[in-house]
Amino acid sequence: MININSHFSLPHVEAEQLTNNIGNTVKIHGIIYKIREMSGFAFVILKTKRSLLQCVYSEEYSKFKISELCDNMSVVFTGEVISDERSRTGIQVRLISFECLSAPAQETPVVINNKEIVTSFETMFDYRPITLRNNKERAIFQIQAGICRGLRKFFDENRFTEIHSPKIVFSGAEGGANIFKLDYFGREAYLTQSPQFYKQIMVGVFERVYEIAPVFRAEKHDTSRHINEYTSVDLEMGFIESFYDIMKLEIKMLAEIFALLREYYAGELALLKVNMPEITEIPEMTFTESKEMIAEIYKREIIDFEDFDPEEEKLLCEIIKKKTGCDFVFVTHYKSSKRPFYTMDSRENTEVTESFDLLFRGMEITTGGQRIHDYQSQIAKMENRGMNTEEFSSYLMAHKYGLPPHGGLGLGLERFTAKLLGYQNVRYATMFPRDINRLEP
């Protein structure tokens, strides 16, 4: 009556094992990506987990008709592995027989098996469940998965503990109107804009924490830089001497990501022709210096003295690239008026903050800085801003009962992926984007 299971074992050969199987007859499974018929023979491209495998059909040795196969059919091929110097993998498979496991009901309405998907922006995202099947499209998200692997490797090595903070919250971390409201059993609740409060609280528990999780911003403007739900990479660490420690940590973190991508995602990087940045150092300058430099070099009048507009972020990156060759720039000491209430003001000039942004190829990808750890200072700053500290009493418990000096950062995963891969619109690096017009698929 009670059966015992043995351990799981793969029934078929993996694509990567084929080079060790030259001359052997193997079974390999996958989804047919493309069929190119020639006279008397055909190339059948099989999509496996991460690569495309060239198989060859021939009337001579294949024991079926090529017309029995079609695009998007899930199959198990039996074939002989032969070496082929012309193919990128060095091998191909001569098809002997096949087993059809699942056939599509229809042909795709969009051509998804060319090098690029040539279609409108709307069609690309309306048909996302199938446009993602394109080999280049899916490579974007392999690299994104690789970025997360690199991040977690870095966090593990540097003794950060992963946390899972709630996404339904009782108050917004950043404040403002950009917050989704929710009926929570008759109470008003919100979707989190950031795990800020929780990661600060958890510094008192684990000293160093991280979370890679969704955050939600109800921003109404429809730009190439914004989506309403994105994946935020958040870290927070105690016992820093200043916010420069966080910047130094981020350089090390980025270097680790790039090293891991080079090691394990070389195929995808080559496919997408990714221009990988060199990173051993990142230039830094203050917000005010940056503003003045952009104004001077590009003969622009400074209108907003408190923030960049997107154009200025682009121009600053161009200047830095030209001067130093670096694709990144840290901008420090943003105005206090423009930073949230938990940001620490500079001691020398309380109108600016111990904070930074990291710009990458023309776009802000990280916001970070040192936070206020002292209870009285935090209360004072909130009261100065006219905030009701009562509403934040559970967050402020962390400060009241002792928190070390600490700081952290948030990195937008989709923005980072987009800029790394050279996309102007963050949606191309988002599996299923959410914006003011799009809630589906």
Add this chain to the structure above:
Amino acid sequence: MININSHFSLPHVEAEQLTNNIGNTVKIHGIIYKIREMSGFAFVILKTKRSLLQCVYSEEYSKFKISELCDNMSVVFTGEVISDERSRTGIQVRLISFECLSAPAQETPVVINNKEIVTSFETMFDYRPITLRNNKERAIFQIQAGICRGLRKFFDENRFTEIHSPKIVFSGAEGGANIFKLDYFGREAYLTQSPQFYKQIMVGVFERVYEIAPVFRAEKHDTSRHINEYTSVDLEMGFIESFYDIMKLEIKMLAEIFALLREYYAGELALLKVNMPEITEIPEMTFTESKEMIAEIYKREIIDFEDFDPEEEKLLCEIIKKKTGCDFVFVTHYKSSKRPFYTMDSRENTEVTESFDLLFRGMEITTGGQRIHDYQSQIAKMENRGMNTEEFSSYLMAHKYGLPPHGGLGLGLERFTAKLLGYQNVRYATMFPRDINRLEP
């Protein structure tokens, strides 16, 4: 003007490095956990990232007054590392001097530095930002982080690709009333109950995918088994022969988690006196067999022929434990009427499904099974249930344009952690639980 940062380096010694520093004077930082004053000397317990470090103050060699220190103060200690056979770490630190980096504003209203926190359930969670600082409480979440590390190691080794699916969705995967509604720029949207649709879609892209992310269930009942937001470990894989492949995979996955915990979390496991299950095999039986066996052995009348009640899950686990010694049991072939529309019915008996639950120490922690991959079969099952297939057209694109046979599972991270550590209430394994009564902290 443009400064270049050097790489980040730790300023102080880590707790784990101390055993290599016997006889040396070191600087070490942390938060004071507890001070035990004796006559003429004192033990000062310093909380570091994962452990408690015993330091010794003495009027003789410490160049400060013990009254200058207090609980929850963030400090850098300078001291001499000496070997101490009585302490668990084999060393202690003789304090010479200290630097206070941050002092608490008040003493904690709950005693958090004893072996256990002795307080009411409500107080435990009302003061969560500080009760989590207790060394045993925080060990729960170190182990939870370790479970995630084990999971990701397993997924990487078995070629699963991590995905990030949206949490704001246009329709519920599981259907039913247990869904949070949201105003999305004037449209009605929902919080996801499961990444089910997206992981199935992504099988057509990567063959094997996983996600560890929040899901939301608006269940109104307040039980020890339910919270309204939890972390779901989801995997989905293509080219399975049957749902037994998923069960075999889960055994391997659990074994990998336990191996990683034993290797890297021995301290936490010992502290919490965790009874680690042996897992090489897991017994399995059908839902109907299970129902009948429970009824027979415990002389209970079967009232609900379609589902277990929580008591039955407990009894079944007791029976299996007694018969086989195993803490787990797979229950298979749940009734079709009780499983979602995407579940594959058994060929031999279409009233039951190719599905399973995994019960662990009396509680269901996993639901899984084979899904329908054929478009016409999926449409037919939905129409049989009176569903409007139009509403699901973007999900059904995956089927229409070809999906391999596939299946997967969802594992509740908090439930699994709770049962592993021996907690009856899942909230104890949830950092900041959300339930019908609790939205804060």
